[in-house]
Amino acid sequence: MAKKESFIKGTLILAAAALVARVLGLVQRVPLDHLFNDVGRASFSVSNNVYLMLLTIATAGIPSTLSKMVSERYALKRPGEAQRVYHAALLFAAFMGVIMTVLLYFAAPVYANYIKVPESALAIRALAPALLLFPTIAMMRGYFQGRHNMSAGGISQIVEQFARVGTAILLAYILLHMGYNDSWIAAGASFGGVLGSIGAFAVMMYYTVKIREQDRKLVLEAGADAKLPLMGIYKDIFTLSIPIVLSSLAVPAVNFIDSSIVNTLLTGQIGQAKATQLLGILGNRAQSIAGIPPILAIALSTSLIPVISAAFARKDEAHLKQQIMLALRIAILTGMPIVIALCAAAYSVNGLLFASLDGSWIIMLLTFGTIFQITMMTTNSILLGLGKARLSMVNVMIGIVVKLIVSYILAQWIGIYGIIAATGVCFLFITLLNLRMLKVIVPFSILDKRWMSFFSTVILTGAVGYGLNEAGIQLVHVMPARLAFLITSLVVGGAVVVVYLVLLVMLGVLRQQELTSYPRILQKILRPLMRLQPSRFNSSKTEGN
Structure with missing residues (x-):
């Protein structure tokens, strides 16, 4: 039997793959922004948000559910049943791949005209063939996770992103220099998703060939298993996975909504050309920058989810309360300085x-x-860890309805800023619903009486960062603009992190006696700063625990 990777190693592999995928997705926006005009930016943003939403549907929930079903059956020495579950999943994936590809290809012009970005139809159609393979790739990743082989899924994800991003930039550059218009250039960039899916599928096929003989031997050694009915398999898969899929759709669904409504809501106010320009900026610039703060905060907080699940399973309410509080505190405190900067x-x-x-x-x-968004994703993860996926799903669906309603109301008053504000309202609303559910399960407090100190830290740090930025941009008068912006960004980023950490300690948001509960990397950063903390915080009883 293949050597099983440890849980920690497997988690690290998947986390690293997700991090690489996120970073590459952000990196590709920069060169593409220089290659596109307003129409190209808007077209690629629309197709990219369609891609990310459909990718979430194909890869969230179902692979983890399949992994659980396969792992359980191999543990019970029923490899034949595991293979039948896997083959049933592959059959469904192949069928859905064809259906989704055909629907997207033919619906692209209708959708593009409906959202008043008709130029995006080519880019959406260029993406459609990727959906032939993505459902199958997702099932294959789930199967290999169930066999305790995390490398297969992780490597396939990294290869997929490198192929997608590299192809997108290369094709866009070639088409630009061949004289094609921006609709075709955006389509070339979108076609990177197809090459990415082929790369990922090739990696999964390599691992499939490697493990095929071993699977055959295990089935022969175990003998005949009871036949599982297909409909029963599908019922088990969808019962477990649909709530997880819908919970995971919050961010891609919100971005998809924005792509769909910006031109529709704003064309009457500012004209189609200006609305298209704003859509391109929102999708290609703002959404890519806004994708940075959640990376570290979510990685740190979700590392505590297995601990939360274990505490809930053994009904250890005190430990569960502490770990939920810690997950939320880490998410907020580590996400905030990046947001401020x-x-x-x-x-x-x-x-x-x-x-x-x-x-x-x-x-x-x-x-x-x-x-x-950080607090929403963290609380969603905690609910999933507690086995409350249905509650998380319902809250996300309510939040998306709130997003639509608030967008339509505020866009009439403040245009694009109303649509963006509605996104923040949506994430906050879901967070509050999630917190309400969590506090029914176990009462807890995140910062208790320290909120005012925290808000003071945020305001003071933001003021320092903004002041340094205003001073730094004056450098454009004495040196090349990009160099001035680079220096200013680095100075602001460094100053914000230092000032933020110092104020957290000095104002007592973080306490010496709590350090041991934080991840080791945070302990190493914070311990030297604790010398700055006034003695009254060290001697007082810890609040909020």
Whole structure:
């Protein structure tokens, strides 16, 4: 039997793959922004948000459910049943791949015209063939996770992203220099998703060939298993996976909604050309920058989810309360300085990375709202860890309805900023619903009486960051603009992190006696700073635990 990887090693492999995928997805936006005009940015943003939403549907929930079903059957020495579950999943994936590809291809022009970005139809159609393989790839990844082989899924994800991003940039560059218009250039960039799916599928097939003989031997050794009915298999898969899929759709669904409503709501106010420009900025610039703050915060907080699940399973309420509080506290405290830095330096970051300075306020406002995205994703993960996927699903669905309603109301008053504000309201609303559910399960407090100290830290740090940014951008008068923006971004980022940490300690948001409960990497950063903490915080009883 193949050597099983440890749980920790497997988790690290999947986390690293997810991190690489997220970073590459952000990196590709920068060169593409320089290759596109307004129409190209809007078209690629629309197709990319369609891609990310459909990818979430194909890869969230079902692979983990399949992994659980396969792992259980191999543990019970029923490899024949595991193979039948896997083959049933592959059959469904192949069928859904064809259906989704055909529907997307023929629906693309209808959808593009409906959202008043008709130029995006080509880019959406260029993406359609990727859906032939993605459902199958997702099932294969789930199967290999069930066999305790995390490398297969992790490596396939990394190869997929490198192939997708590399192809997108290369094809866009070639088509631009061949004289094609921006609709075709955006389509070339979108076609990277197809090459990414082929790369991922090739990796999964390599691992499938490697394990095939071993699977055959295990089935022969175990003898004949009872035949499982197909409909029973599908019922088990969907009962477990659908709530997880719908819970995972919050962010991609919100981005998809924005792609769908910006031109529809704003064309009457500012004209189609301006609305298309704003859609391109929102999708290609703001959404990519806003994707940065959740990376570290979610990675740190979700590392505690297995501990939370274990505490809940053994009914250890005290430990469960502590771990939920810790997960939320880490998510907020580690996500906030990145949000502050990017908001304070939005103008400089925009000038450094992208083709123009248009949309700096859009970037700042959307990035500010990601603190609520962080709390939403963390509380969703905790609910999933507690086996409350249905509650999480319901809350996400309610939040998406709130997003639509608030967008339509605020867009009439403040245009694009109303649509962006509605995104923050949506994430905050889901967070509050999730917290309400969690506190029914176990009462807890995140920061208790320290909220005022925390808000003071945020305001003071933001003021320092904004002041440094305003001073730094004056450097454009004495040196090349991009160099000035680079220096300013680095100075603001460094200063915000230092000031934020110092204020957290000095104002007592973080306490010496709590350090041992935090992940080791945070302990190493914070321990030297604790010398700055006034003695009254060290001697007082810890609050909020």
